[in-house]
Amino acid sequence: MSDAESLPAAAAGAAPEPGIRILAQFIRDLSFENPRAPDILRAGGSQPQIDMGVEMNARGREDGLFEVDLKLSARAAREDGPVFVVELVYGGLFAIDGVPAENLEPVLLVECPRFLFPFARRIIGDVTSDGAFPPLMLDPIDFGAVYMARKAEAENMGVVVGTA
Template identity: 75%
Template sequence: MTDIDPAIEATLDAAPSIRILAQFVRDFSFENPRAPDSLRAGAGQPQIDIGVEMNAKGREDGLFEVDLKLSAKANRPEGAVFVVELLYGGVFEISGIPEADMEMVLLVECPRFLFPFARRMIADVTSDGGFPPFMLDPIDFAGVYASRKAEAGIETGSTIMGNA
């Protein structure tokens, strides 16, 4: 039996909460199309293009699935050096978040939780592919979210799910 004031207990129950219940790789690929020539020392730094996508959807059980898709393609004038694509997901239990803020939580905060694990996988696979580990710079998910909403012409407060 606890001696917690019922008003305080109700506040604690309503406190915002984000819990990761599961993390998983949905899809992962690495290509080194010019190996072993692409591994020779002395070649110039490749041009690297980075892609970031966030997707979220509700589930029938009240939980949420969030996907973080990261891609990196390294190119030199003679062609692709490596291509890596990762679709990394998580199942989240979210409570105490107002409906108006749910989209931002799903497409900003949840990917922020997933990113360090996805970043590590990309570093490991590029290293295993014979290159120095490719360490993605931290991503400003709030900035990506805001710019995608602006591109779509959606005012703040509107809801979009899917590609952010």
């Protein structure tokens, strides 16, 4: 066996194995509004209608790393007015290796938010609970479907979806 055969593939000149590493996670922005407290907290009333919003954004940095933001918003309202509004921008700093340029956008806007979601979900559950409501436990999100829908919508409008 020669020395070249005993070296790992990356050292022998082959492309590195694709990989995603989360270097940091953080709350970039968090807002909770309970505009009708304390009156809204009294028992009774109908179940609120909850409208959800999901956005994913990514940008490359000069140091070769990537920042990815997952923005989740929920607005709860009844017939008689708003109940609460929560908005969270949860970010992550990622190192991505061995991913071809043509696959980088879906990795940043699908896979990275998938890593961030459980932590963002917990924060929203905690903050709604701290606001004296039952914890809002978000259903899992299909980030691939959200990405494809946004991409199709942007293409129909002549806009390119991508990283900043």
